[in-house]
Amino acid sequence: MRNFDVKKYIEEGKTTYSKRKDIEALADKVTARGYNNIVIIGIGGTWAEWHPVVHVMKHYTDLPIYLENAAELCIKKDKRYLTKDSLVITVSASGDTKEILAAVKMCKEMGIEVAGFTKNNETPLAKELDYIIANPCGDCEDSYMMFFMLGLRLLYNRGEFPNYEKFADQMGVLHENLLRIREEFEPRAAEIARAYAKEPYNIFVGSGTLWGETYLFSMCILEEMQWVRTKSVTSADFFHGTLELVDKDVPVFLFKGEDEYRELDNRVERFCQKITDKLIVIDTKDYDLKGIDEEFRVICSPMILTALVTERLAAHYELNTGHSLDFRRYYRQFDY
Amino acid sequence: MRNFDVKKYIEEGKTTYSKRKDIEALADKVTARGYNNIVIIGIGGTWAEWHPVVHVMKHYTDLPIYLENAAELCIKKDKRYLTKDSLVITVSASGDTKEILAAVKMCKEMGIEVAGFTKNNETPLAKELDYIIANPCGDCEDSYMMFFMLGLRLLYNRGEFPNYEKFADQMGVLHENLLRIREEFEPRAAEIARAYAKEPYNIFVGSGTLWGETYLFSMCILEEMQWVRTKSVTSADFFHGTLELVDKDVPVFLFKGEDEYRELDNRVERFCQKITDKLIVIDTKDYDLKGIDEEFRVICSPMILTALVTERLAAHYELNTGHSLDFRRYYRQFDY
CATH class of the missing domain: 3.40.50.10490 (Glucose-6-phosphate isomerase like protein; domain 1)
Structure with a gap:
């Protein structure tokens, strides 16, 4: 990788x-x-x-x-x-x-x-x-x-x-899972970044347990480290304004989670499938967690998503934009 | 008007x-x-x-x-x-x-x-x-x-x-104030819209009592009703990602309020003054409220802002984009 x-x-x-x-x-x-x-x-x-x-x-x-x-x-x-x-x-x-x-x-x-x-x-x-x-x-x-x-x-x-003890015990196999998940995602990360890293405007949608990571990836990674223009919005609010900006050639990244909010993500997915050719769905459910019980999957879902996007996808954006993830022009560069 | x-x-x-x-x-x-x-x-x-x-x-x-x-x-x-x-x-x-x-x-x-x-x-x-x-x-x-x-x-x-009774009594003069404030703002609304209505990307920053209106104007008015691409961010979070996108020719709209969060707005203003030629500051403090006590100004600040931007500025955006505020392609147009 x-x-x-x-x-x-x-x-x-x-x-x-x-x-x-x-x-x-x-x-x-x-x-x-x-x-x-x-x-x-x-x-x-x-x-x-x-x-x-x-x-x-x-x-x-x-x-x-x-x-x-x-x-x-x-x-x-x-x-x-x-x-x-x-x-x-x-x-x-x-x-x-x-x-x-x-x-x-x-x-x-x-x-x-x-x-x-x-x-x-x-x-x-x-x-x-x-x-x-x-x-x-x-x-x-x-x-x-x-x-x-x-x-x-x-x-x-x-x-x-x-069930805390069981949860904490099972966290012992988290990293080996996230390593395998990274490897599974790697060709897709390369493909997504190649296709979208230079898009002038990108919509990011997520909800519930994945909202924090959706916000983080779009603002702290793409905006701060790649100077990529983003709009992040929850799956519920998407339908109260942002939807009107979706067009055939506007990329919408939908991060689908595994909690009850998934229903709202599905609604966004159904809508976007009809409107844009550039819908990118990243679904934590597609990735196995071996040795971790089903009941802890929601807890692990932001960990899966961060491995996929904040770490792997960012690495491939860097390759395509030519903009080092370490380079900032303002953030922490002087007093403001 | x-x-x-x-x-x-x-x-x-x-x-x-x-x-x-x-x-x-x-x-x-x-x-x-x-x-x-x-x-x-x-x-x-x-x-x-x-x-x-x-x-x-x-x-x-x-x-x-x-x-x-x-x-x-x-x-x-x-x-x-x-x-x-x-x-x-x-x-x-x-x-x-x-x-x-x-x-x-x-x-x-x-x-x-x-x-x-x-x-x-x-x-x-x-x-x-x-x-x-x-x-x-x-x-x-x-x-x-x-x-x-x-x-x-x-x-x-x-x-x-x-002080509820006093507050509610004074709301009796709210509309005449907001009418005068609209008239004061009208030439500036025309000027801002003429200069920025067709910008490909716009950052909106607000905080505290004005955050809701900042979010509303960018998403429910500009995105939904004008198909204008926006990113809204709080004055505090602005410095944790979005700042890197500001450039000489990137418009930043800063909505300054009158509560304690104003200090955070000021920090955004100082930063943006150095970086972009397209900083638009709309400050509710610039507008008098006659017959309404100082202690109620914070409460009235979103009312002032909404009169200025959600109502007046939107009317002038429409004039410059040629896109009717009433036209939607998706919102409430079919089931989704």
């Missing part, structure tokens, strides 16, 4: 999986401490990665869970739910995301403890955190795996996700 | 304002009945119109308020907050929006009462409702005014918005 180091991938997967005990210890510690709500602070890609985790958690619990944009949290006045009784969780792999640091500092000034994920114990973020999960490596699926482990362990401790 | 009937506008404003007593009676009745949360059901433009109302309400109350997409609500499994103790509110001016009707029928089957806004007592929606606010006329600002009256009257009844 283009630009993909299999050995490194499997090793990094093992390292990430080995964080399970730290994550469970964290969940158990904060459970013992007690909390009356959960406030998760992300921004851009990290907000999007937490989106399916919160989405799934809300399926199992009534506990108030707030998924906050760090920049907005800092300035908004109505944040009375953010107290010393909150369980605050954040993430910045680099550990120097400006808005995340500001939000964490604000929490600290309010006397509120913060748990977070970052690459090591030395980042600026790590220095502010009360509880650190340090992991130097990984693709988005590693983030998803760690975040789901934390979120679902918390629910397990509340008696709301009794 | 192009395609604008002043007399009709003022008369329709009066009709809408005259609904105040029905709205207050509804609020008082459901307050007496009791409820433990509020579930608001919209889709597309109606979801977007409720967005600032919920945003402002959450500023004043801890009461759980859920703003739901009708299509998603119908299929989602985790809706345990939707019970007979919920206050359910919906809207469909035409009264035949498919997803809204389905959601309301679902509520009725669950034995849950529903209050709603629709054009008259004869629409399919009206036939399902337990409480009806019937209003045959109006622009988006009329919807905002009615929704804010209902939402804030409910909070007033809870002791959380003590």
Whole structure:
């Protein structure tokens, strides 16, 4: 596969999986401490990665869970739910995301403890955190795996996700599955990128557990790293405006998931089949997960999608656009 | 002003304002009945119109308020907050929006009462409702005014918005203000539309109380009614992907509001001033509201913005694109 180091991938997967005990210890510690709500602070890609985790958690619990944009949290006045009784969780792999640091500092000034994920114990973020999960490596699926482990362990401790141990055990085979899935998808990734990487405008549609990844791929990968123009919209909202832009030659990327929202995705698919010659459907259901129970497939669906698009498809876009995924002209290049 | 009937506008404003007593009676009745949360059901433009109302309400109350997409609500499994103790509110001016009707029928089957806004007592929606606010006329600002009256009257009844009477009294001069504001903006609307109506791609940025209207204008007006390609993004998320697409000749429309999120809008403005020659800033603060107190300006900001863009700017886009605002090729044209 283009630009993909299999050995490194499997090793990094093992390292990430080995964080399970730290994550469970964290969940158990904060459970013992007690909390009356959960406030998760992300921004851009990290907000999007937490989106399916919160989405799934809300399926199992009534506990108030707030998924906050760090920049907005800092300035908004109505944040009375953010107290010393909150369980605050954040993430910045680099550990120097400006808005995340500001939000964490604000929490600290309010006397509120913060748990977070970052690459090591030395980042600026790590220095502010009360509880650190340090992991130097990984693709988005590693983030998803760690975040789901934390979120679902918390629910397990509340008696709301009794199958946590089985879920976490089975995550041990996630990476080998996602490696095989990548290999299966590789020719299609090459073909899609060859056909569409230079399109002047692209519609991305997803829903439910896949909405976060749909938003992430279009904004944080294609816009930020490839300067490709996108519009992302949920499968429900697609029919309230964006549909009118679909035409024979307008590419619509539909990311089909496996939760109850799939019905809404199907509606988009039926419509687009009639209108555009450029409908690209990526369906997580087409990919086997060996050794992982059916009941955990929805949880794994954003992990499958991120392996397919955010990682593999992006690599092939790069090849066709000639625009390095590492090159930015503005983002983090100067103060703004 | 192009395609604008002043007399009709003022008369329709009066009709809408005259609904105040029905709205207050509804609020008082459901307050007496009791409820433990509020579930608001919209889709597309109606979801977007409720967005600032919920945003402002959450500023004043801890009461759980859920703003739901009708299509998603119908299929989602985790809706345990939707019970007979919920206050359910919906809207469909035409009264035949498919997803809204389905959601309301679902509520009725669950034995849950529903209050709603629709054009008259004869629409399919009206036939399902337990409480009806019937209003045959109006622009988006009329919807905002009615929704804010209902939402804030409910909070007033809870002791959380003590200045409700003053607010509602002052709404009596809203339309004359928005008429004058339209006239002030008219030459600029003509100029903006002349310069940008045919742009192949447009970025729309807004935040906080104006996010709903930003989303609505780009999706429900420009995409649906003008087939203009847009990307809408919040002022916070703009810096996590979309910024890389800004270039000297890429139009960025920034809608600046008057709440605490303005700080985030300012950051977008400073950045874009350096990068693009096509920055269009529309700032609600530039427009006086005579006879309306400063403390209600944030509430009125989406009403100002909708008068400026969703109504006036759209009228001038139509003139320049030659594409009637009434013409759709797919939306409501056939089953999908």
